[in-house]
Amino acid sequence: MVHLVSIGRDYAVGVQFQQLQYFVAVAETRHFTRAAELVHVAQPSLSQQIRALERELGADLFLRARGNITLTDAGEALLPLARRILADADTARHEVQELMQLRSGRVRLGATPSLCTGLLPDVLRAFHDRYPGIRLLIEEGGSHDLVRELARGALDLALVVLPLPTPSPALTTVELLREDLVVVSSPEAPAPGRGGRSHVRIADLEGARLVMFRHGYDLRELTVAACRAEGFEPDFAVEGGEMDAVLGFVRAGLGVAVVPRMVATRSGRGLRVTPLARPGLHRTIALAHRSDVAPPRAARELQRMLLEH
Secondary structure (H helix, E strand, C coil): CCCCCCHHHHHHHCCCHHHHHHHHHHHHHCCHHHHHHHCCCCHHHHHHHHHHHHHHHCCCCEEEECCEEEECHHHHHHHHHHHHHHHHHHHHHHHHHHHHHCCCEEEEEEECHHHHHHCHHHHHHHHHHHCCCEEEEEEECCHHHHHHHHHCCCCCEEEEEECCCCCCCCEEEEEEEEEEEEEEECCCCCCCCCCCCCCECHHHHCCCEEEEECCCCHHHHHHHHHHHHCCCCCEEEEEEECHHHHHHHHHCCCCEEEEEHHHHHHHCCCCEEEEECCCCCEEEEEEEEECCCCCCHHHHHHHHHHHHC
């Protein structure tokens, strides 16, 4: 009996990858002609390569008797090793191809304007530094609009605020973070709240002039609902803006606004930032994609970086 104690070493010095493919094909079909058809090579060429493999290993791999092809002990020993080598090579090929794909391509990412301002800049910078050949296409919109764009295949991923306005089993969501909301105001205006407290209660916003986001904006619904839960209707000084406009109006002294802490931290120059008293207001940010289609390789890598961040 011939023992193949180190196919890795033998393979390195003499056995060809192609010969292992031919050997496995014959072992599985038990027929040289059908094996040749399977690997798309002429039968004489396949037989010649099998003989060369047997010479290299110093052992017959098949018993050829009256048309019956069976494995010898050496062939039985080689078969699982050869399959493993072929499988590992196939895995390596796919991994390299996927890495090569990250040299070019695109990721279509949707996000609410507040997340574009607060969360995304640092993550997208890190992604671009690692994969400079990937184009990043960003679409700003409310969660409702982004869910619709995901469903029709116009986006690969979307950062949305939970709960979704219209939950759908066609979407998969993964929670990223739970973010505090804070109150921003102009330093020249009177500080929000009463009695010099370092925190603002929602009840303290009664009678305050609010700079309010447009309809359909997640932060608008959240703020209005919190005010109503305290028994009052908010008073709007100006409404209808996106995030940058709201912050600009607050800086100009038109009123106060409730915004995410990350936005206030990144864009808070020229603003007074005051935390909300416990239990405060929070929002849950999630990453969403279609359930029936896996995101492209580049989008999955961006998803990984967002989850790590």
